[in-house]
Amino acid sequence: GGVGAAPDSAAAAPEARRRALTGRSTDRLPTIRPWGPEAVVLAEPVGRDERVSGAxxxxxxxxxxxxxxxLRWTLICGAALAAFAAAALVxxxxxxxxxxxxxxxxRAVEGLTAGSLQARAGSETGPPELRRLRQHFNTMAEAVSESLARQRDFVADASHQLRNPLATLVLQLENVEPHVAPGPGRAEHVRALDEAERLAELLDGLLALARVESGAAGLRDQDVSRAVRERTTAWAPAFRGxxxxxxxxxxxxxxxxxxxxxxxxxxxDALLDNxxxxxxxxxxxxxxxxRADxxxxxxxxxxxxxxxxxxQLPLLLRRFTRSPEHQNVRGSGxxxxxxxxxxxVSGGRLDVGGNTPHGLVVELRLPSS
Incomplete structure (x- = not known):
């Protein structure tokens, strides 16, 4: 007999009874899960010796x-989640x-690419292989920085040292001019003086370029609106002339x-002079x-x-580059x-393009302060 049989257990009762009447006990029970079954059926044979008289x-x-x-499933799931969380944290x-x-x-490579020769990798953590890579990178960056610095120092020193004797040469040529008789000699003297002055302009340009590349001056906040008004006013007479x-x-x-x-x-100044x-x-x-976008x-x-x-537009920003039709125009290039x-060096860029229907457009883009 039985009490409070659930539907699943009631369905399993005939089979369990049949097995018990043949002398076999219930040896298999359904898997118990949190959601069921609500009850199970157990059947045992009743009799003496080999004779079964009931169940x-x-x-x-x-x-x-x-x-x-x-409870056990909760503990297992909690332990698994804790293990996964610990593994994720590790x-x-x-x-x-x-x-x-x-x-x-x-970050250091990005800094070097942007022109910051002082960029170095400073992290001391990581596996030995990465620490060695950091040391080799810093050594390479230091060598590149020193090499470029020596080149710039040479250009700056050479330009500076040549300015004094060149200025003396120009002065001597100007002093000699009154004593040169008119004729072919006077024309050659004028050309020599022009070339000396052109060389002086070239040295001044090289010296200015070396100073800019050295990055000796730091970045400062400045009023671009005021600079534009002042420079256009200063250049107005030169344009009228x-x-x-x-x-x-x-x-x-x-x-x-x-x-x-x-x-x-x-x-x-450079763009208006151009x-x-x-x-x-x-x-x-x-x-x-x-304002830019x-x-x-x-x-x-x-x-x-x-x-x-x-x-030829991409060539205009290169050093000493001039278009073929402008080779005779005074300047250093x-x-x-x-x-x-x-x-x-200021973190911006200079873009050169064609104007419509003809001409040139140069745009200076600077980051906001």
Whole structure:
């Protein structure tokens, strides 16, 4: 007999009874899980010796067993979660330990790529292989920095040392001029004086470029709006004297940038000097300044001169590079290169493009302060 049979156990009762009447006890019970079964059926044969005279059926509730199973499953799941969490924490710690020197190296490489020769990897953590890699990288960066510094020092020293004897040579040529008789000799004397003055300009440009590349001056906050107004006003007489029209739109107020000292003024001087030299008389040059989409500052100088072929535009920012039709124009070929270097060291850039329908457009982009 039995009491409170559940549907599952009631369905299993006939089979259990049949087995018990054949002399076999219940040797298999269903798996007990937290959600069931609610009861199980147990059957035992009744008789003497080999003779079976009946069977005893019991419907046993599984509530206590299910609570025990639930408790054990909870403990097992809790232990598994704790183990997984501990493993995740250990893995995260190991990952940070391994990745910290890698990220430090990445920042140092990015700094070197951007032109900061003082960038070094400083992390002391990580496995021995990464620590050795950091040491080798710093050694390489130091060697590259020293090599570039020696080159720049040589250019600066050579330019500086040559300026004095060259200035003396120019002075002597000027003093000799009254004693040169008119004729072929006077013409050769004038050409020699022009070449000496051109060489002096070249040395001044090399010295200025070396100073910019050395990065000796730190970045400072500056008023770009004011620099644009002052430089366009200062250059107006030179443009009138060259027969050019210089128009300057009132720059947007509050344009500020963090760059080398007077970077905007120095670069604008180079761009306007370039326009005076290469834009024919009767041409027009427009200067404007405003806010860039990324929050930085854009200073734009556009002219309607002959411009240069599109394939030669990337060459204009290189040192000593000039278009073939401008080879005889006075200058050192370093103006735009120096301006580009000032912009780069300041964290910005100089973009050169063609104007419509003809001419040249140069844009100076500086990061906001």
């Amino acid at each position: 005893v059926l019991m419907h046993v509730p599984t509530a206590a067993a299910r609570r025990d199973v639930t 893995a995260a710690g190991i990952s940070r330990w391994l990745m910290r020197p890698v990220l430090d190296l990445d 060259a027969g050019l029209e210089l128009t300057a739109a009132e720059p947007q107020e509050g344009l500020r940038a963090r760059a080398l000292p007077d970077a905007a003024g120095r670069i604008l 326009a005076v030299k290469f834009v024919p008389a009767g041409g027009r040059v427009e200067v404007s300044a405003g 990324d929050g930085g500052t854009v200073v734009r100088v556009a002219d309607d001169g002959p411009g240069v072929p599109e394939e 370093l103006g735009l290169a120096i301006a580009d270097e000032i912009a780069r």
